[in-house]
Protein backbone atom coordinates (compact mmCIF):
# COMPACT_ATOMS: atom_id res chain seq x y z
CA UNK A 358 0.00 0.00 0.00
CA UNK A 359 1.30 3.39 -0.97
CA UNK A 360 0.40 6.74 0.55
CA UNK A 361 1.20 9.99 -1.21
CA UNK A 362 0.88 13.20 0.81
CA UNK A 363 0.33 16.20 -1.41
CA UNK A 364 0.78 19.87 -0.55
CA UNK A 365 -0.51 22.56 -2.91
CA UNK A 366 1.79 25.54 -2.51
CA UNK A 367 1.93 29.02 -3.93
CA UNK A 368 4.82 31.25 -2.96
CA UNK A 369 5.48 29.30 0.21
CA UNK A 370 9.30 29.32 0.38
CA UNK A 371 9.10 30.50 3.96
CA UNK A 372 7.00 27.63 5.29
CA UNK A 373 7.23 24.72 2.87
CA UNK A 374 10.48 23.26 4.26
CA UNK A 375 9.09 22.89 7.78
CA UNK A 376 5.82 21.55 6.37
CA UNK A 377 7.60 18.86 4.36
CA UNK A 378 9.99 17.90 7.16
CA UNK A 379 7.31 17.36 9.75
CA UNK A 380 5.31 14.91 7.61
CA UNK A 381 5.44 11.34 8.94
CA UNK A 382 7.51 9.00 6.73
CA UNK A 383 5.92 5.89 8.09
CA UNK A 384 2.19 5.54 8.63
CA UNK A 385 0.59 2.34 9.96
CA UNK A 386 -1.03 0.41 7.13
CA UNK A 387 1.35 1.66 4.41
CA UNK A 388 4.59 0.23 2.99
CA UNK A 389 5.58 3.44 1.24
CA UNK A 390 4.92 7.09 2.11
CA UNK A 391 5.91 9.76 -0.41
CA UNK A 392 5.51 13.52 -0.52
CA UNK A 393 4.39 15.57 -3.52
CA UNK A 394 4.47 19.35 -3.58
CA UNK A 395 2.45 21.11 -6.26
CA UNK A 396 4.09 24.42 -7.01
CA UNK A 397 1.40 26.60 -8.55
CA UNK A 398 3.52 28.94 -10.66
CA UNK A 399 5.31 30.40 -7.63
CA UNK A 400 7.58 33.35 -8.25
CA UNK A 401 9.77 32.48 -5.27
CA UNK A 402 11.92 29.41 -4.52
CA UNK A 403 9.06 27.17 -3.31
CA UNK A 404 9.99 24.28 -5.62
CA UNK A 405 13.73 24.24 -4.77
CA UNK A 406 13.10 24.63 -1.05
CA UNK A 407 10.58 21.78 -1.11
CA UNK A 408 13.06 19.50 -2.92
CA UNK A 409 15.86 20.38 -0.51
CA UNK A 410 13.59 19.66 2.45
CA UNK A 411 13.03 16.14 1.14
CA UNK A 412 9.88 16.23 -0.98
CA UNK A 413 10.03 13.15 -3.24
CA UNK A 414 8.19 14.84 -6.08
CA UNK A 415 7.57 18.42 -7.09
CA UNK A 416 4.97 19.11 -9.75
CA UNK A 417 5.54 22.54 -11.22
CA UNK A 418 2.67 24.31 -12.92
CA UNK A 419 4.35 26.82 -15.24
CA UNK A 420 1.69 29.48 -14.66
CA UNK A 421 -0.40 30.21 -11.61
CA UNK A 422 -3.72 28.37 -11.93
CA UNK A 423 -5.40 28.60 -8.56
CA UNK A 424 -5.74 26.20 -5.66
CA UNK A 425 -8.58 24.09 -7.08
CA UNK A 426 -6.80 23.41 -10.37
CA UNK A 427 -3.52 22.71 -8.57
CA UNK A 428 -5.24 20.29 -6.21
CA UNK A 429 -6.81 18.30 -9.07
CA UNK A 430 -3.48 18.29 -10.94
CA UNK A 431 -1.95 16.91 -7.74
CA UNK A 432 -4.48 14.08 -7.64
CA UNK A 433 -3.60 13.13 -11.22
CA UNK A 434 0.09 13.12 -10.33
CA UNK A 435 -0.60 10.94 -7.26
CA UNK A 436 -2.56 8.49 -9.41
CA UNK A 437 0.39 8.26 -11.80
CA UNK A 438 2.62 7.60 -8.79
CA UNK A 439 0.39 4.60 -7.98
CA UNK A 440 -0.97 6.05 -4.77
CA UNK A 441 -3.53 3.84 -3.06
CA UNK A 442 -4.41 6.64 -0.68
CA UNK A 443 -3.85 10.39 -1.07
CA UNK A 444 -3.67 12.85 1.80
CA UNK A 445 -3.66 16.56 1.16
CA UNK A 446 -2.56 19.19 3.62
CA UNK A 447 -1.46 22.84 3.68
CA UNK A 448 1.94 24.41 3.22
CA UNK A 449 1.49 26.79 6.15
CA UNK A 450 1.34 23.87 8.61
CA UNK A 451 -2.20 24.66 9.65
CA UNK A 452 -3.00 20.98 10.25
CA UNK A 453 -1.21 18.69 12.68
CA UNK A 454 0.89 16.39 10.49
CA UNK A 455 0.96 13.84 13.31
CA UNK A 456 -2.78 13.25 12.78
CA UNK A 457 -2.33 11.82 9.27
CA UNK A 458 -2.58 8.31 10.76
CA UNK A 459 -5.93 9.25 12.32
CA UNK A 460 -7.10 10.74 9.01
CA UNK A 461 -6.43 7.63 6.94
CA UNK A 462 -7.76 5.14 9.52
CA UNK A 463 -11.39 5.15 8.27
CA UNK A 464 -10.12 4.56 4.71
CA UNK A 465 -7.98 1.62 5.78
CA UNK A 466 -10.92 0.18 7.70
CA UNK A 467 -13.05 0.45 4.55
CA UNK A 468 -15.48 2.75 6.34
CA UNK A 469 -15.10 5.71 4.00
CA UNK A 470 -13.72 6.84 0.64
CA UNK A 471 -13.07 10.42 1.70
CA UNK A 472 -12.09 11.63 5.17
CA UNK A 473 -12.17 15.30 6.11
CA UNK A 474 -10.13 16.56 9.05
CA UNK A 475 -12.34 18.56 11.40
CA UNK A 476 -10.58 21.52 13.04
CA UNK A 477 -13.39 22.07 15.51
CA UNK A 478 -14.33 25.25 13.67
CA UNK A 479 -17.18 26.19 15.95
CA UNK A 480 -14.83 26.90 18.83
CA UNK A 481 -11.52 27.58 17.12
CA UNK A 482 -9.94 30.46 18.97
CA UNK A 483 -7.56 31.79 16.35
CA UNK A 484 -10.46 32.29 13.93
CA UNK A 485 -12.18 35.68 14.18
CA UNK A 486 -15.78 35.67 15.45
CA UNK A 487 -16.97 36.44 11.92
CA UNK A 488 -14.98 33.61 10.38
CA UNK A 489 -16.28 31.18 13.01
CA UNK A 490 -19.91 32.11 12.29
CA UNK A 491 -19.38 31.83 8.52
CA UNK A 492 -17.59 28.50 8.88
CA UNK A 493 -20.46 27.11 10.95
CA UNK A 494 -23.20 28.49 8.74
CA UNK A 495 -21.34 27.49 5.59
CA UNK A 496 -20.71 23.99 6.84
CA UNK A 497 -24.39 23.64 7.73
CA UNK A 498 -25.42 24.74 4.21
CA UNK A 499 -22.92 22.32 2.70
CA UNK A 500 -24.20 19.46 4.86
CA UNK A 501 -27.70 20.19 3.52
CA UNK A 502 -26.52 20.55 -0.07
CA UNK A 503 -24.31 17.45 -0.06
CA UNK A 504 -26.24 15.12 2.19
CA UNK A 505 -22.98 14.39 4.00
CA UNK A 506 -22.30 14.89 7.68
CA UNK A 507 -19.08 16.90 7.72
CA UNK A 508 -18.68 19.50 10.47
CA UNK A 509 -15.83 21.39 8.78
CA UNK A 510 -16.57 21.69 5.07
CA UNK A 511 -13.71 24.00 4.12
CA UNK A 512 -10.97 21.95 5.73
CA UNK A 513 -8.08 21.24 3.36
CA UNK A 514 -6.82 18.32 5.45
CA UNK A 515 -8.25 15.32 3.66
CA UNK A 516 -7.61 11.73 2.80
CA UNK A 517 -9.07 9.96 -0.20
CA UNK A 518 -8.87 6.57 -1.81
CA UNK A 519 -7.51 6.06 -5.29
CA UNK A 520 -11.04 5.36 -6.51
CA UNK A 521 -12.36 8.62 -5.05
CA UNK A 522 -9.47 10.52 -6.65
CA UNK A 523 -10.39 9.02 -10.01
CA UNK A 524 -14.00 10.08 -9.69
CA UNK A 525 -13.83 13.61 -8.27
CA UNK A 526 -13.83 16.57 -10.64
CA UNK A 527 -13.26 20.21 -9.88
CA UNK A 528 -15.04 22.85 -11.90
CA UNK A 529 -13.91 26.02 -10.17
CA UNK A 530 -10.45 27.54 -9.89
CA UNK A 531 -10.22 29.03 -6.45
CA UNK A 532 -11.34 26.37 -4.04
CA UNK A 533 -12.21 22.73 -4.30
CA UNK A 534 -13.26 21.99 -0.71
CA UNK A 535 -17.01 22.59 -0.75
CA UNK A 536 -17.46 21.61 -4.35
CA UNK A 537 -15.88 18.17 -3.93
CA UNK A 538 -18.04 17.48 -0.86
CA UNK A 539 -21.29 18.27 -2.68
CA UNK A 540 -20.05 16.13 -5.54
CA UNK A 541 -19.12 13.25 -3.24
CA UNK A 542 -22.60 13.35 -1.72
CA UNK A 543 -24.24 13.34 -5.13
CA UNK A 544 -22.01 10.53 -6.36
CA UNK A 545 -22.91 8.47 -3.30
CA UNK A 546 -19.37 8.29 -1.99
CA UNK A 547 -18.89 7.56 1.68
CA UNK A 548 -17.53 10.63 3.48
CA UNK A 549 -16.30 10.59 7.07
CA UNK A 550 -14.86 13.22 9.39
CA UNK A 551 -12.29 12.91 12.16
CA UNK A 552 -11.24 15.50 14.68
CA UNK A 553 -7.68 16.70 14.01
CA UNK A 554 -5.28 19.05 15.73
CA UNK A 555 -4.10 22.37 14.31
CA UNK A 556 -1.06 24.60 14.71
CA UNK A 557 -1.17 28.33 15.41
CA UNK A 558 -1.47 30.43 12.23
CA UNK A 559 1.90 31.61 10.88
CA UNK A 560 0.41 34.06 8.40
CA UNK A 561 -3.02 35.30 7.39
CA UNK A 562 -5.07 33.08 5.09
CA UNK A 563 -4.77 33.86 1.39
CA UNK A 564 -8.10 32.27 0.57
CA UNK A 565 -10.09 34.07 3.25
CA UNK A 566 -9.02 37.64 2.66
CA UNK A 567 -12.26 39.54 2.99
CA UNK A 568 -15.11 37.67 4.61
CA UNK A 569 -17.86 39.09 2.36
CA UNK A 570 -15.81 38.23 -0.72
CA UNK A 571 -15.27 34.68 0.49
CA UNK A 572 -18.91 34.17 1.48
CA UNK A 573 -20.09 35.53 -1.87
CA UNK A 574 -17.79 33.24 -3.83
CA UNK A 575 -18.57 30.19 -1.71
CA UNK A 576 -22.31 30.92 -1.82
CA UNK A 577 -22.26 31.20 -5.60
CA UNK A 578 -20.17 28.04 -5.70
CA UNK A 579 -22.68 26.06 -3.63
CA UNK A 580 -25.59 27.25 -5.81
CA UNK A 581 -23.73 26.48 -8.99
CA UNK A 582 -22.65 22.98 -7.99
CA UNK A 583 -26.09 22.16 -6.60
CA UNK A 584 -27.72 23.30 -9.85
CA UNK A 585 -25.15 21.21 -11.71
CA UNK A 586 -25.94 18.00 -9.84
CA UNK A 587 -29.61 18.57 -9.03
CA UNK A 588 -30.96 20.79 -11.83
CA UNK A 589 -34.56 19.59 -11.60
CA UNK A 590 -35.19 20.38 -7.91
CA UNK A 591 -33.37 23.72 -8.19
CA UNK A 592 -35.12 25.05 -11.29
CA UNK A 593 -38.50 23.45 -10.61
CA UNK A 594 -38.29 24.87 -7.09
CA UNK A 595 -37.69 28.33 -8.50
CA UNK A 596 -40.54 27.86 -11.00
CA UNK A 597 -42.89 26.83 -8.19
CA UNK A 598 -41.91 29.88 -6.16
CA UNK A 599 -42.49 32.29 -9.06
CA UNK A 600 -45.70 30.55 -10.15
CA UNK A 601 -47.13 30.61 -6.62
CA UNK A 602 -46.40 34.34 -6.29
CA UNK A 603 -48.23 34.91 -9.59
CA UNK A 604 -51.14 32.78 -8.43
CA UNK A 605 -51.46 34.76 -5.19
CA UNK A 606 -51.63 37.98 -7.23
CA UNK A 607 -54.37 36.55 -9.44
CA UNK A 608 -56.34 35.55 -6.33
CA UNK A 609 -55.85 39.06 -4.98
CA UNK A 610 -57.22 40.49 -8.26
CA UNK A 611 -60.24 38.19 -8.23
CA UNK A 612 -60.90 39.12 -4.60
CA UNK A 613 -60.97 42.85 -5.39
CA UNK A 614 -63.12 42.33 -8.49
CA UNK A 615 -65.67 40.36 -6.47
CA UNK A 616 -65.65 42.61 -3.36
CA UNK A 617 -65.05 46.07 -4.84
CA UNK A 618 -66.47 45.36 -8.28
CA UNK A 619 -63.73 47.64 -9.51
CA UNK A 620 -61.05 45.78 -11.48
CA UNK A 621 -59.63 49.00 -12.94
CA UNK A 622 -57.51 49.86 -9.89
CA UNK A 623 -55.91 46.41 -9.69
CA UNK A 624 -54.92 45.67 -13.23
CA UNK A 625 -51.22 46.17 -12.28
CA UNK A 626 -51.18 43.09 -10.06
CA UNK A 627 -52.56 41.11 -12.99
CA UNK A 628 -49.69 42.41 -15.14
CA UNK A 629 -47.15 41.44 -12.50
CA UNK A 630 -48.78 38.00 -12.23
CA UNK A 631 -48.37 37.52 -16.00
CA UNK A 632 -44.67 38.42 -15.73
CA UNK A 633 -44.22 35.97 -12.84
CA UNK A 634 -45.95 33.17 -14.78
CA UNK A 635 -43.66 33.80 -17.74
CA UNK A 636 -40.62 33.68 -15.46
CA UNK A 637 -41.92 30.44 -13.92
CA UNK A 638 -42.31 28.81 -17.34
CA UNK A 639 -38.82 29.98 -18.32
CA UNK A 640 -37.37 28.50 -15.16
CA UNK A 641 -39.23 25.23 -15.76
CA UNK A 642 -37.88 24.97 -19.30
CA UNK A 643 -34.39 25.90 -18.09
CA UNK A 644 -34.65 23.03 -15.60
CA UNK A 645 -35.50 20.59 -18.38
CA UNK A 646 -32.55 21.83 -20.45
CA UNK A 647 -30.18 21.76 -17.49
CA UNK A 648 -31.26 18.19 -16.78
CA UNK A 649 -30.51 17.14 -20.35
CA UNK A 650 -27.10 18.81 -20.14
CA UNK A 651 -26.38 17.16 -16.80
CA UNK A 652 -27.01 13.74 -18.36
CA UNK A 653 -24.30 14.58 -20.88
CA UNK A 654 -21.97 15.70 -18.12
CA UNK A 655 -22.51 12.47 -16.23
CA UNK A 656 -21.51 10.47 -19.31
CA UNK A 657 -18.46 12.70 -19.87
CA UNK A 658 -17.44 12.22 -16.25
CA UNK A 659 -17.64 8.45 -16.70
CA UNK A 660 -15.39 8.66 -19.76
CA UNK A 661 -12.98 10.82 -17.78
CA UNK A 662 -12.75 8.21 -15.02
CA UNK A 663 -11.87 5.51 -17.58
CA UNK A 664 -9.39 7.81 -19.27
CA UNK A 665 -7.70 8.71 -15.98
CA UNK A 666 -7.48 5.06 -15.03
CA UNK A 667 -5.82 4.22 -18.35
CA UNK A 668 -3.42 7.13 -18.17
CA UNK A 669 -2.45 6.28 -14.59
CA UNK A 670 -1.81 2.65 -15.59
CA UNK A 671 0.23 3.72 -18.61
CA UNK A 672 2.44 6.10 -16.68
CA UNK A 673 2.75 3.90 -13.61
CA UNK A 674 6.26 4.18 -12.33
Ligand SMILES: Nc1nc2c(ncn2[C@@H]2O[C@H](COP(=O)(O)OP(=O)(O)O)[C@@H](O)[C@H]2O)c(=O)[nH]1
Nearest residue numbers: 365366367397423424427447448449562563564
Ligand atom coordinates in the same frame (compact mmCIF):
# COMPACT_ATOMS: atom_id res chain seq x y z
N1 LIG B 1 -1.68 25.91 -5.72
C1 LIG B 1 -2.18 26.91 -5.01
N2 LIG B 1 -2.15 26.81 -3.71
C2 LIG B 1 -2.67 27.83 -3.00
C3 LIG B 1 -3.24 28.98 -3.55
N3 LIG B 1 -3.68 29.78 -2.55
C4 LIG B 1 -3.37 29.12 -1.43
N4 LIG B 1 -2.75 27.96 -1.69
C5 LIG B 1 -2.27 26.93 -0.79
O1 LIG B 1 -3.40 26.39 -0.11
C6 LIG B 1 -3.07 26.18 1.24
C7 LIG B 1 -4.00 26.97 2.13
O2 LIG B 1 -3.88 28.34 1.85
P1 LIG B 1 -4.04 29.43 2.98
O3 LIG B 1 -3.74 30.74 2.38
O4 LIG B 1 -3.21 29.02 4.15
O5 LIG B 1 -5.57 29.37 3.30
P2 LIG B 1 -6.32 28.83 4.62
O6 LIG B 1 -6.55 27.38 4.40
O7 LIG B 1 -7.58 29.62 4.66
O8 LIG B 1 -5.42 29.11 5.78
C8 LIG B 1 -1.59 26.53 1.39
O9 LIG B 1 -0.83 25.34 1.26
C9 LIG B 1 -1.34 27.48 0.24
O10 LIG B 1 0.00 27.44 -0.23
C10 LIG B 1 -3.24 29.06 -4.97
O11 LIG B 1 -3.71 30.02 -5.57
N5 LIG B 1 -2.70 28.00 -5.66
Ligand SMILES: [Mg+2]
Nearest residue numbers: 447449451562
Ligand atom coordinates in the same frame (compact mmCIF):
# COMPACT_ATOMS: atom_id res chain seq x y z
MG1 LIG C 1 -3.52 28.82 6.19
